[in-house]
Amino acid sequence: MRDRGILFILPLLAFVAAFIIVPICGAFWNSAFQDIGYLQTRFVGLGNYRQALSDPAFRQSLKFTIIFIAVSVPLELALGLAFALILDLDLPFRGALRACVLLPWAIPTAISARVWELIYGYGYGLANALWTGLGCGGPVNWLGTPWRAFGSLVAAEAWKTTPFVTIILLAGLSAIPRDLYSQAKVDRANSLQIFWRITLPLLRPAMLVALLFRTIDALRVFDVIYVLTHGGPGGSTTSLSLYAYKYFLNGDFGYGSAISVALFLVAFAFSLAYVRLAGYCRALA
Amino acid sequence: MMASFCLFPWLYMLLVSLNDRPDFLGTQGSIGLSGGHYLAVLTERSLHFLDYLRNSAIVALSSAALGTVIAALAAFAVTRLDLPGKAAVLFFVLAASMFPQISLTGYLFRLMTRLGWINTYQGLLFPYVAWTLPLSLWLLVSCFSQIPKELDKAALVDGCTSWQVLWRVLLPVARPGIFAAFLLSFIAAFNEFLFALMLTTDHGARTVPVGIALFQGLHGEMPWGDIMAASIVATAPIAAIVALFQRHIVAGLTGGAVKG
Amino acid sequence: MMVRIDNLSKRFFSLRGEVAALRGLSLDIHDKEFFVLLGPSGCGKSTLLNLIAGLDSPTGGQIWFDDAVMADADRGVCLSPRKRNVAMVFQSYALYPHLSVFDNIAFPLSIAGMRKDEIAEAVREATDMLELADLLAAKPAELSGGQRQRVAIARALVRKPSVFLLDEPLSNLDAQLRASMRTELKSLQRRLGITTIYVTHDQVEAMSLGDRVAVLHDGRLEQTGSPQELYHRPANAFVGTFIGSPPMNLFEASWREADGRPHVEIMNMRLEIPLHLGQRLRALKGASFLLGMRPENIHAHFSTSSPLGLMATVRSAERLGRETLLHLARGEHRLTALTSAGDFTEGAEISVEFDWDHAHFLARSER
Missing domain, CATH: 3.40.50.300 (P-loop containing nucleotide triphosphate hydrolases)
Incomplete structure (x- = not known):
């Protein structure tokens, strides 16, 4: 059992290096060039980044991405917590219920986004059927204005990703010893107090994990936007991923790489910050 | 209520796919059930839906299988063998799983173009394996480290080589975890969108999510019935997997994430 | 093999x-x-x-x-x-x-x-x-x-x-x-x-x-x-x-010969010991050593005065069934004795006697 570790881990390292690390480095490299399909490739140093900083479309997509995270992640956490608390109860058909909750997570985002597209569809979609059916007014173009499109995206995204949060928090809940609840009841805490003073604090590590994974995931949001709004209307819902993608699609690899590197750096900073935060919490506990 | 929140889009999908007209809600009435959309999707060759399905199945299954094997070997090395810098490897792989896909696609697109792998199975397979490895590794490391070390010792004393320890003891004991890793990688690869969008060009290798996302009508109007029928067919296996193996999936998700 | x-x-x-x-x-x-x-x-x-x-x-x-x-x-x-x-x-x-x-x-x-x-x-x-x-x-x-x-x-x-x-x-x-x-x-x-x-x-x-x-x-x-x-x-x-349960008593001890007879000093008391043990004590180089006595080799008596003059107070008595384990105190020193005899009440003053044939003279360990 000696000295053989390297041999067993080599395939993994090779794959990760070849298809994750090298491409990242490649993106860094490419971002230093003006590299557009039909033009001569030219070294520009930080020129692409400078261009991005002064590019209003880039700032718009940065702003969108940040607001998208700020709105959708807390919403998902709140919904996920509610679901987890329900699933933690001793309900009949718990297994079936859990399978239902998992379904949105398991279905390809592109496909569920197609369903949302239909739901939001003008005139005949489910959303408008409910809207008019409930007497709220005439049919609405749910993807037509920047704010409506934003709200529709957040709803679709929250539907898709709440299950993940639920499962993580459910695991956190089931790790809380039941004796603590009994002890709290003996100490005459009411159920609201139990929730605030016991459940929530003990759930904090799981919340943090869910927050970390969801934030990093929301940072790179692409599929749902690509299908639902394609970044519109007027570029108002273009996420950073989609923005970079559009440049790649047009053969502008230099600028696209610069944006994707910027996104990578933000994601990396987030993950480092969270890892530090997690360590800090553990040190407190 | 919770269940209906999770299920309603899917039920709606089912309803539309079975309907003659997508606008049946607007017209307040006649719900004419028919299987016509399914027939179209499954038989109309020009829609290429079956091609997409086949591509997805091949790529997702093979990348999940390959990725799980590689991750199992690596997890064995991390938990059982002498390996300098174990913590660094784990951290590095975790960090790799957080990289935005878009940061990779630019370079990957050019790499695959140079290799002539655009619109091929291997062009998707290799990035998918790399992409699903971090999660599988974390899951299997936490799974393997729960197996008591005394079991290895017993196997060694019973005459096993270290390879036999892995093959005859650890792998069988870790079977639930390995299965979970396989399922999660399969679902991740089946659902993947951005790589597939960038690295495929047509039904030769295009996968179901991209196929459905780019599904356009031949005559201007969106063929919603067909799209939803295709979506049902594509998601039915996933739904079945979730229903059958939800325990494994939940264990996998929490094992990979919480322990990390 | x-x-x-x-x-x-x-x-x-x-x-x-x-x-x-x-x-x-x-x-x-x-x-x-x-x-x-x-x-x-x-x-x-x-x-x-x-x-x-x-x-x-x-x-x-x-x-x-x-x-x-x-x-x-x-x-x-x-x-x-x-x-x-x-x-x-x-x-x-x-x-x-x-x-x-x-x-x-x-x-x-x-x-x-x-x-x-x-x-x-x-x-x-x-x-x-x-x-x-x-x-x-x-x-x-x-x-x-x-x-x-x-x-x-x-x-x-x-x-x-x-x-x-x-x-x-x-x-x-x-x-x-x-x-x-x-x-x-x-x-x-x-x-x-x-x-x-x-x-x-x-x-x-x-x-x-x-x-x-x-x-x-x-x-x-x-x-x-x-x-x-x-x-x-x-x-x-x-x-x-x-080895042995309850464990052996250990006393810091030193020995000397007075009037041609070997004496051991423990717990601020000088006790005379049988002549033949002097040989074994001489073998231990240096005057100070550890004296080991198993509880079963320490005998407890009710009498208020002991011929050897070793008195102790009963701190507690642990009844083990056939025998009773006595936790004794003498000043700041503690010792235990195993006895089959009847009721020793807490706080009682009793006399104890060492069975010197079962005494262990142990070198101080280096650690």
Whole structure:
């Protein structure tokens, strides 16, 4: 059992290096060039980044991405917590219920986004059927204005990703010893107090994990936007991923790489910050 | 209520796919059930839906299988063998799983173009394996480290080589975890969108999510019935997997994430 | 099979630096012997067992099975467990959870590539011996602790090992089962005549099972000998207090000769001791030493005055059934005495008498 570790881990390292690390480095490299399909490739140093900083479309997509995270992640956490608390109860058909909750997570985002597209569809979609059916007014173009499109995206995204949060928090809940609840009841805490003073604090590590994974995931949001709004209307819902993608699609690899590197750096900073935060919490506990 | 929140889009999908007209809600009435959309999707060759399905199945299954094997070997090395810098490897792989896909696609697109792998199975397979490895590794490391070390010792004393320890003891004991890793990688690869969008060009290798996302009508109007029928067919296996193996999936998700 | 351990040492390297688990230990274990390694946790006994099994390699010294070298740190030789023909039983039993009882026991044989019918025959023999015949199809999770223990032993014995190693095999069982497994193990070992090395921290187990017992402490060998030798002639204070329950009393003592008679001074009292003990005291160089007295060799009397003048106060009396353990105080000193005599009430002043024939004069240990 000696000295053989390297041999067993080599395939993994090779794959990760070849298809994750090298491409990242490649993106860094490419971002230093003006590299557009039909033009001569030219070294520009930080020129692409400078261009991005002064590019209003880039700032718009940065702003969108940040607001998208700020709105959708807390919403998902709140919904996920509610679901987890329900699933933690001793309900009949718990297994079936859990399978239902998992379904949105398991279905390809592109496909569920197609369903949302239909739901939001003008005139005949489910959303408008409910809207008019409930007497709220005439049919609405749910993807037509920047704010409506934003709200529709957040709803679709929250539907898709709440299950993940639920499962993580459910695991956190089931790790809380039941004796603590009994002890709290003996100490005459009411159920609201139990929730605030016991459940929530003990759930904090799981919340943090869910927050970390969801934030990093929301940072790179692409599929749902690509299908639902394609970044519109007027570029108002273009996420950073989609923005970079559009440049790649047009053969502008230099600028696209610069944006994707910027996104990578933000994601990396987030993950480092969270890892530090997690360590800090553990040190407190 | 919770269940209906999770299920309603899917039920709606089912309803539309079975309907003659997508606008049946607007017209307040006649719900004419028919299987016509399914027939179209499954038989109309020009829609290429079956091609997409086949591509997805091949790529997702093979990348999940390959990725799980590689991750199992690596997890064995991390938990059982002498390996300098174990913590660094784990951290590095975790960090790799957080990289935005878009940061990779630019370079990957050019790499695959140079290799002539655009619109091929291997062009998707290799990035998918790399992409699903971090999660599988974390899951299997936490799974393997729960197996008591005394079991290895017993196997060694019973005459096993270290390879036999892995093959005859650890792998069988870790079977639930390995299965979970396989399922999660399969679902991740089946659902993947951005790589597939960038690295495929047509039904030769295009996968179901991209196929459905780019599904356009031949005559201007969106063929919603067909799209939803295709979506049902594509998601039915996933739904079945979730229903059958939800325990494994939940264990996998929490094992990979919480322990990390 | 004879096992010889020669100047064996094992150092572990961890983040906190180097830790020595064994510091140059030598032992000879005879053929067909039931040999027990006894010591508190962290004394290195499990490390030693792992080294004998080949699960770990020594950083110094050698291990021999008869005339064959199993490990030699200087020459970089270390045979893997599969080349040593050892069998091992673990504290957690380490049964393979995915295999049935039959397959668990057959496992070492099938690894060795034995034929199916030979395997079946060998397994049947082992399971008959350990009364497991009814459980062959069960999975380990379905078994009780005692049954798992038997399966682990059967798996170890089925391929007729040259050395049989047991690492605290009984500590997960309840007290009653432990006692009956003890007798069973001993008679099994006698019948099969396999050299057996047994690790435990439980001195009762060590005394009842071992032909010889080695006491380990802090990576060093304190004493090797038969249970009787260890009990009656402990080599030092550690062995004296570790073996025997309730533990031996230890007193800081010094001795001198006055009027041609030997005296011992303990607890600020000078006591005259029998003449013949003077010889033994003279052998201890230096005037100060440790006096060891087992509680059963300290006799308690109700009388208010003692001929030897050693008085003590009863702090508490622990009734153990046949006997009573008295916790006594004399000034700031504490001692215990075992007595079969009646009711000693707390706070009573009593006189105590030492049975000097069972006194242990122990050199102060260097550590």
